[in-house]
Amino acid sequence: MILLAFIILFVAAAIGYVINIRAAQAIRDGGAPLHSLVGFHGMFSALVVLVPVFILILLWIALADPLIQRLVAASLPEGTFDGLGTGAIQLIMAEINSLAGGRVFGTPEDWKIEAAERLVGYERTADIALVVVVIIAVIALIAFARRTVIAEFRARQGSEGIMLRLMAFCAIFAIFVTIAIVFALVYETSKFFSMVPITEFLFGLNWEPQIPIRADQIAAEGAFGAVPVFLGTLVIASVALIVAIPIGLMTAIYLNEFASRRVRSVVKPFLEILAGVPTVVYGFFAILVVAPWLRSTGASLGIDVASNTALAAGSVMGIMLIPFISSFADDALSAVPQSLRDGALALGATRSETMLNVLVPAAIPGIVGGILLAVSRAIGETMIVVMAAGLIARMTINPLDSVTAVTVQIVTLLIGDTAFDNPKTLSAFALGMMLFIITLGINVLALRIVRKYREIYD
Amino acid sequence: MMDDLRRIERTAEMNDTKISAKGVQVFYGDTHAIKDVDVQIGDKTVTAFIGPSGCGKSTFLRCLNRMNDTIDICRVQGSITMDGQDIYDPRVDPVQLRAKVGMVFQKPNPFPKSIYDNVAYGPKIHGLAQTKADMDVIVEASLRRAAIWNEVKDRLDAPGTGLSGGQQQRLCIARAVATAPEVLLMDEPCSALDPIATAQIEELIDELRQQFSVVIVTHSMQQAARVSQKTAFFHLGNLVEFNDTDQIFTNPQDPRTESYITGRIG
Numbered sequence: 141m142i143l144l145a146f147i148i149l150f151v152a153a154a155i156g157y158v159i160n161i162r163a164a165q166a167i168r169d170g171g172a173p174l175h176s177l178v179g180f181h182g183m184f185s186a187l188v189v190l191v192p193v194f195i196l197i198l199l200w201i202a203l204a205d206p207l208i209q210r211l212v213a214a215s216l217p218e219g220t221f222d223g224l225g226t227g228a229i230q231l232i233m234a235e236i237n238s239l240a241g242g243r244v245f246g247t248p249e250d251w252k253i254e255a256a257e258r259l260v261g262y263e264r265t266a267d268i269a270l271v272v273v274v275i276i277a278v279i280a281l282i283a284f285a286r287r288t289v290i291a292e293f294r295a296r297q298g299s300e301g302i303m304l305r306l307m308a309f310c311a312i313f314a315i316f317v318t319i320a321i322v323f324a325l326v327y328e329t330s331k332f333f334s335m336v337p338i339t340e341f342l343f344g345l346n347w348e349p350q351i352p353i354r355a356d357q358i359a360a361e362g363a364f365g366a367v368p369v370f371l372g373t374l375v376i377a378s379v380a381l382i383v384a385i386p387i388g389l390m391t392a393i394y395l396n397e398f399a400s401r402r403v404r405s406v407v408k409p410f411l412e413i414l415a416g417v418p419t420v421v422y423g424f425f426a427i428l429v430v431a432p433w434l435r436s437t438g439a440s441l442g443i444d445v446a447s448n449t450a451l452a453a454g455s456v457m458g459i460m461l462i463p464f465i466s467s468f469a470d471d472a473l474s475a476v477p478q479s480l481r482d483g484a485l486a487l488g489a490t491r492s493e494t495m496l497n498v499l500v501p502a503a504i505p506g507i508v509g510g511i512l513l514a515v516s517r518a519i520g521e522t523m524i525v526v527m528a529a530g531l532i533a534r535m536t537i538n539p540l541d542s543v544t545a546v547t548v549q550i551v552t553l554l555i556g557d558t559a560f561d562n563p564k565t566l567s568a569f570a571l572g573m574m575l576f577i578i579t580l581g582i583n584v585l586a587l588r589i590v591r592k593y594r595e596i597y598d
Numbered sequence: 599m600m601d602d603l604r605r606i607e608r609t610a611e612m613n614d615t616k617i618s619a620k621g622v623q624v625f626y627g628d629t630h631a632i633k634d635v636d637v638q639i640g641d642k643t644v645t646a647f648i649g650p651s652g653c654g655k656s657t658f659l660r661c662l663n664r665m666n667d668t669i670d671i672c673r674v675q676g677s678i679t680m681d682g683q684d685i686y687d688p689r690v691d692p693v694q695l696r697a698k699v700g701m702v703f704q705k706p707n708p709f710p711k712s713i714y715d716n717v718a719y720g721p722k723i724h725g726l727a728q729t730k731a732d733m734d735v736i737v738e739a740s741l742r743r744a745a746i747w748n749e750v751k752d753r754l755d756a757p758g759t760g761l762s763g764g765q766q767q768r769l770c771i772a773r774a775v776a777t778a779p780e781v782l783l784m785d786e787p788c789s790a791l792d793p794i795a796t797a798q799i800e801e802l803i804d805e806l807r808q809q810f811s812v813v814i815v816t817h818s819m820q821q822a823a824r825v826s827q828k829t830a831f832f833h834l835g836n837l838v839e840f841n842d843t844d845q846i847f848t849n850p851q852d853p854r855t856e857s858y859i860t861g862r863i864g
């Protein structure tokens with residue numbers, strides 16, 4: 141039925157287009173000079189029909205079903221839901237819905253069957269109502285658009301105005317979604333902090349978010365000190381950056397200034413491939429290649445290395461970040477004007493002196509911006525650490541130890557059979573919130589630096 | 599005996615000719631940008647290169663400090679000698695050559711460093727100053743030479759990019775002068791400047807002539823006439839005429855020179 145509504149809408153828009161074009165042509169052929177071209181009159185009609193009715197149908201899709209569910213629930217016999225939890229109520233409504241869909245399990249009570257019949261009836265009415273409303277709306281809008289067709293009507297400005305509002309709406313939509321996400325995060329986080337004091341979360345040194353399975357397991361209250369988790373992320377990200385920053389920068393400098401065109405044409409595509417490798421594959425690489433290698437090397441040196449070390453996860457993450465940093469640094473170096481390069485060379489500087497004393501300092505803000513963005517990626521990176529880092533939070537900065545990361549904890553806390561009303565699950569949102577705040581801060585800083593630096597040469 | 603003769607010849611040459619170019623050809627890929635150019639650039643004189651846009655003035659100027667080496671597709675043939683030494687000889691290090699042949703560009707290009715560091719950069723990489731005090735002396739002398747000392751002496755730590763266009767250009771001249779070059783190449787150094795700054799720089803060029811030989815590319819006939827003793831007129835990659843500036847402007851030998859300086863081609 142919704143499909144039918146859309147078909148009617150598009151056909152109506154086409155009809156409105158043709159009608160207005162005909163009308164405008166008639167006026168033009170009658171000798172009156174049109175303000176707007178014939179096509180704009182057609183477009184105006186099509187837009188006037190399309191945009192509002194499209195929004196109407198979308199709203200209908202979003203609102204009709206919850207409304208019907210409400211109506212059905214209200215029509216159930218008095219006292220049906222008395223004393224039931226949300227879960228049980230949902231169960232009853234689900235049963236009625238599946239009855240309405242023709243799937244019968246066991247022998248349902250009569251009042252349920254009646255409710256299901258009412259549901260089917262409401263749905264049919266709603267469908268017919270939708271089609272009728274759409275038809276009425278499109279006819280009214282076509283008629284309205286047709287009446288605008290006179291010589292002086294500014295159809296071009298009219299259609300441009302509609303398009304402009306449409307684009308503005310799309311832009312605002314993205315902002316709204318972002319705000320909604322943040323709001324959901326804040327809401328769940330505040331629920332968590334109503335159960336666990338914020339000071340314990342921020343400063344506690346013990347992270348054991350297991351909660352009692354049975355009521356008598358009081359002793360095993362969860363501990364929600366997030367410090368060791370963030371410390372783990374810090375250790376892994378530091379290893380990653382220690383790998384990625386020097387290699388990435390050297391690569392960029394080499395490619396930008398010293399490599400021959402042949403070398404560049406080989407290395408650049410390789411870096412792009414590296415940038416395109418899915419993080420899952422990096423995860424494989426970490427557990428199948430790097431971790432065993434570290435273990436055996438450690439064993440031969442007499443050092444005891446854990447199987448899922450921060451070093452393995454971090455170094456592989458570092459490899460992932462190399463193309464990121466090198467492409468940022470490369471852009472920053474290329475953006476330094478040729479005239480500066482010439483100026484240094486003409487003073488008798490060698491190419492490496494030019495690079496180190498003039499180009500790199502001039503590009504430093506761009507490079508720093510790129511590094512900060514890499515930092516925020518390293519902190520937020522999930523797949524590699526889920527695969528290669530540990531699960532137990534430890535207060536250690538030894539990269540040969542097994543540590544966990546914030547993202548790993550979020551994933552494990554939300555996996556499995558969870559209800560959203562205990563601190564164990566909610567703590568994932570608190571972690572996510574912290575992560576969000578940190579990466580947001582870093583990104584804002586990075587973008588500021590990058591933008592500031594652009595201004596110097598523009 | 600032979601050696602002595604050569605030495606005498608060389609000293610004689612040094613007194614009047616600093617750079618001597620013979621049969622120079624420059625190609626950018628397949629483009630033949632400079633065709634068989636012979637020029638003698640005198641010591642302690644100002645030589646002006648004039649000619650219509652695209653005729654190869656900058657290209658030829660960049661041959662003199664081997665800046666064309668930095669362009670992949672550029673090939674230079676023929677011989678260019680400075681003080682009798684072939685500058686394209688494989689044993690010559692272009693880096694050392696450029697320390698002796700300074701260059702000022704059309705667009706001021708100060709480094710994004712402080713004014714002091716801009717000027718000190720050349721002396722630093724060439725090890726011209728042993729102590730900070732030495733360096734201070736060099737920086738001050740260079741800035742004075744470039745007629746900008748009074749304007750910047752109170753803000754030597756301010757970034758060079760924060761100066762006005764004319765000040766930046768004089769800073770670039772100070773930077774080039776600081777490495778104590780023997781030749782100074784200037785590619786349209788005044789094209790971004792107002793008449794006052796231009797006049798200052800022209801005055802400066804005349805002063806620099808005491809120590810260096812200066813080669814200046816310019817699109818302004820008046821400027822060439824005012825500052826130079828010798829003028830070379832280029833056209834479509836050829837050196838059409840090279841003579842004393844007075845001669846070029848009062849009594850040009852070639853009809854193309856005459857039509858250019860009277861404004862008919864270009």
Ligand SMILES: Nc1ncnc2c1ncn2[C@@H]1O[C@H](COP(=O)(O)OP(=O)(O)OP(=O)(O)O)[C@@H](O)[C@H]1O
Nearest residue numbers: 626629631649650651652653654655656657658669
């Ligand atoms: N980097 C380059 N690559 C290819 N061709 C070049 C390059 N630089 C200059 N050319 C060509 O060489 C010729 C001479 O250029 P050049 O810059 O020397 O002219 P010019 O006399 O300095 O001109 P202008 O007065 O406009 O500065 C031109 O035809 C130009 O297209």
Ligand SMILES: [Mg+2]
Nearest residue numbers: 655656657785
């Ligand atoms: Mg030029």
